[in-house]
Amino acid sequence: MTVTGLQTPLLALLLLAVMAPLFATAEGSRQTPAEAFRRTTLMFLRPGMTDAEVEAYAEAFARSGITGVLIGGGRHHYLHDDLPFLDDYAKTAARVVEACRKRGIAVAEHHSVVLTTREDYAREHAAWIQRDFESGEPSVWPEYQTWAFCPNNLEFRELYWKIASGLVRRIGADALMSDDTVFHHGCSCAACARRWREETGGDIHEAYRQSRTPGSEAWRQWHAVRRKWFTDFRRWLLERQRAELPGTACLALSGNALSPWGGQTHGGAAEGSLDTADIAVWEVYNPADFYSWRRLSVEAAVMAEAARVRGVTALLLPYADTAQSRDVFDPEEEVFAWGVGQAHGLPFALGRVFLTGLTPEDAPRGYFVFERDRLSRWLAGGTEPHAEAAVLFSRASRDLDTAWEASHVAPAIGWAESLQDALVPWRAITEDTLDRGVPGGVRVVIAPNVFALSDAHLDALERFVRTGGILLATSRTAFFDGEGSSAFSARKLRLEALYGVSLREPGERISGPVELAHASAKEMDAPVRALRNRVGRGSVIYLPEEPGQQLFQDFQNEGKPFTDPRDLVLSAKLAQMVRVLAGECEVSLSLVPHSPALTAVRRAGSDLLIFYLNTAGADLPPGSEVPTPSRVDWKRTGASLHLRFAREPRRVRVVSLDFTESRTLDRPGKDVTLPAPRRFALIVAEMP
Ligand SMILES: [Zn+2]
Numbered sequence: 001m002t003v004t005g006l007q008t009p010l011l012a013l014l015l016l017a018v019m020a021p022l023f024a025t026a027e028g029s030r031q032t033p034a035e036a037f038r039r040t041t042l043m044f045l046r047p048g049m050t051d052a053e054v055e056a057y058a059e060a061f062a063r064s065g066i067t068g069v070l071i072g073g074g075r076h077h078y079l080h081d082d083l084p085f086l087d088d089y090a091k092t093a094a095r096v097v098e099a100c101r102k103r104g105i106a107v108a109e110h111h112s113v114v115l116t117t118r119e120d121y122a123r124e125h126a127a128w129i130q131r132d133f134e135s136g137e138p139s140v141w142p143e144y145q146t147w148a149f150c151p152n153n154l155e156f157r158e159l160y161w162k163i164a165s166g167l168v169r170r171i172g173a174d175a176l177m178s179d180d181t182v183f184h185h186g187c188s189c190a191a192c193a194r195r196w197r198e199e200t201g202g203d204i205h206e207a208y209r210q211s212r213t214p215g216s217e218a219w220r221q222w223h224a225v226r227r228k229w230f231t232d233f234r235r236w237l238l239e240r241q242r243a244e245l246p247g248t249a250c251l252a253l254s255g256n257a258l259s260p261w262g263g264q265t266h267g268g269a270a271e272g273s274l275d276t277a278d279i280a281v282w283e284v285y286n287p288a289d290f291y292s293w294r295r296l297s298v299e300a301a302v303m304a305e306a307a308r309v310r311g312v313t314a315l316l317l318p319y320a321d322t323a324q325s326r327d328v329f330d331p332e333e334e335v336f337a338w339g340v341g342q343a344h345g346l347p348f349a350l351g352r353v354f355l356t357g358l359t360p361e362d363a364p365r366g367y368f369v370f371e372r373d374r375l376s377r378w379l380a381g382g383t384e385p386h387a388e389a390a391v392l393f394s395r396a397s398r399d400l401d402t403a404w405e406a407s408h409v410a411p412a413i414g415w416a417e418s419l420q421d422a423l424v425p426w427r428a429i430t431e432d433t434l435d436r437g438v439p440g441g442v443r444v445v446i447a448p449n450v451f452a453l454s455d456a457h458l459d460a461l462e463r464f465v466r467t468g469g470i471l472l473a474t475s476r477t478a479f480f481d482g483e484g485s486s487a488f489s490a491r492k493l494r495l496e497a498l499y500g501v502s503l504r505e506p507g508e509r510i511s512g513p514v515e516l517a518h519a520s521a522k523e524m525d526a527p528v529r530a531l532r533n534r535v536g537r538g539s540v541i542y543l544p545e546e547p548g549q550q551l552f553q554d555f556q557n558e559g560k561p562f563t564d565p566r567d568l569v570l571s572a573k574l575a576q577m578v579r580v581l582a583g584e585c586e587v588s589l590s591l592v593p594h595s596p597a598l599t600a601v602r603r604a605g606s607d608l609l610i611f612y613l614n615t616a617g618a619d620l621p622p623g624s625e626v627p628t629p630s631r632v633d634w635k636r637t638g639a640s641l642h643l644r645f646a647r648e649p650r651r652v653r654v655v656s657l658d659f660t661e662s663r664t665l666d667r668p669g670k671d672v673t674l675p676a677p678r679r680f681a682l683i684v685a686e687m688p
Pocket residue numbers: 129130131150151152153187188189190191192193
């Protein structure tokens with residue numbers, strides 16, 4: 001290990017120890033933000049609630065095992081709209097905080113920083129409003145019909161901080177969650193124009209015009225600057241909070257780490273939130289969750305990894321599927337989404353009904369109580385993903401993809417979906433993972449057309465191969481550097497030595513089949529053209545053509561026809577190829593008869609944790625309509641679940657959401673067969 005490699009994690013740990021606030025609970029013990037918000041709900045706080053109503057809410061939270069509450073909602077969500085009424089809000093909020101604290105529940109003040117619907121207020125502060133590039137006028141956020149203040153306006157920042165910090169102090173909140181500080185409208189305001197001139201040089205209007213050509217240097221720079229500005233604002237907020245509200249936690253709304261939406265439209269990439277908060281709240285927005293389980297599960301794995309490497313927590317918050325059905329939902333779909341989060345190590349946040357969360361009228365949430373009473377003893381000490389196969393998800397390739405998701409993200413999801421469908425244990429890794437090297441236990445890394453890759457990350461992959469790992473690289477992997485400039489000339493000899501081929505000049509394209517002048521590597525018996533090349537103690541398997549698009553099923557939406565364009569035969573064959581390459585796994589899983597299921601393997605100390613979520617009912621006949629609201633079909637297939645362990649476990653416990661399925665098997669041998677759980681189960685294998 002190099003000196004730098006040793007210093008980074010230590011430094012990160014020290015910083016965390018200094019920075020992470022600790023809350024006092026009712027019992028007087030201290031807990032971290034992650035502990036405080038491990039079972040979270042939103043709460044629509046109605047000013048003027050009676051003490052009895054406040055108590056009823058707090059009691060309902062406690063009955064459901066909730067540990068953290070995000071308060072706000074209604075008019076208050078647009079903080080500036082609520083300014084004339086803030087006194088009423090604060091009085092009630094202070095009582096909510098008190099009632100929650102008595103029960104050991106932490107409270108976060110939650111609102112949008114920049115949005116307002118008040119025309120008079122927006123006009124009064126016209127200089128602070130984000131402006132449209134085409135018209136130069138204050139622009140309206142189309143989804144919400146709101147104006148948005150510009151986070152680059154320093155006067156606005158100060159005003160916001162004065163309001164928000166005053167509010168947190170007054171109500172005694174444990175945490176602050178500040179939403180929406182992205183550059184949705186451009187922005188061409190005077191503050192942005194000045195900042196562009198000072199930091200980048202030149203005129204922002206000219207830069208905007210040039211940035212309209214995807215893939216151009218101006219386009220790349222434009223979005224890189226917006227991601228930086230978003231992160232800078234968030235960091236400013238975090239530092240103010242650390243300095244002026246010590247002991248409170250910083251929560252950040254986040255999009256998902258796979259969509260180019262944030263990084264290619266308004267600057268709000270997931271990493272900007274994860275880098276600047278104790279807890280990122282991942283808003284899962286719009287899909288029919290159950291029918292979208294394949295992609296949703298892959299996104300959850302990537303979010304969890306992006307959070308893990310930073311030592312922060314990401315909450316999974318499924319949001320209103322559609323505006324039409326936001327007040328109507330299938331409670332079992334909430335159970336399902338909670339299960340997706342558990343499988344990947346993401347705590348759940350309940351908010352499905354438009355910022356409403358749990359109310360005293362609702363039935364207690366059984367899955368939270370189950371988590372508290374039955375699961376937490378296995379998860380409390382922290383868990384890590386465990387798999388012999390890994391898929392590399394590149395944020396550089398995501399943000400530099402001129403074909404939206406088609407070049408890297410979609411194929412990468414496709415590979416992961418194939419492994420997932422075949423129950424091959426897999427884990428997500430990112431560039432941030434590679435900063436510390438490929439995780440121990442991983443034998444195969446799949447790099448699905450990771451066309452943009454920095455020198456340092458290419459080094460990390462090559463080190464992995466030379467010390468015995470298998471890299472499965474496809475198409476134009478590493479043809480460009482981490483900023484999207486062609487690195488082909490500089491790396492030609494190195495890539496040829498790694499891939500075992502002679503490459504023709506590939507041009508500037510970031511995807512598509514690669515023409516080979518010659519191949520010295522060995523042709524494999526594989527479902528697509530694959531060349532195997534020994535490198536050091538390991539090998540590189542090179543696929544000149546990226547097959548992942550044929551493996552990719554996207555989100556499904558309510559009321560729309562169910563679509564699954566995947567080549568299922570190819571998907572199964574490629575998964576089998578990876579299974580063989582990965583060799584004997586700590587645990588191998590299969591369902592007889594085979595059916596889809598979400599499985600994930602994690603590790604806690606010497607225990608192997610196998611998560612199972614039944615998705616057998618999520619495949620509809622092609623073209624049939626996805627239900628509105630989306631609802632879960634816990635289809636019973638009568639399948640049995642086989643687990644084959646590399647070493648005999650001392651004990652295997654099934655901890656099922658359906659209690660009658662729970663059981664304990666002492667010295668069960670290497671092969672264990674169980675009825676496939678009806679909904680969700682954690683199978684704990686205590687290893688010697
Ligand atoms: Zn601006």
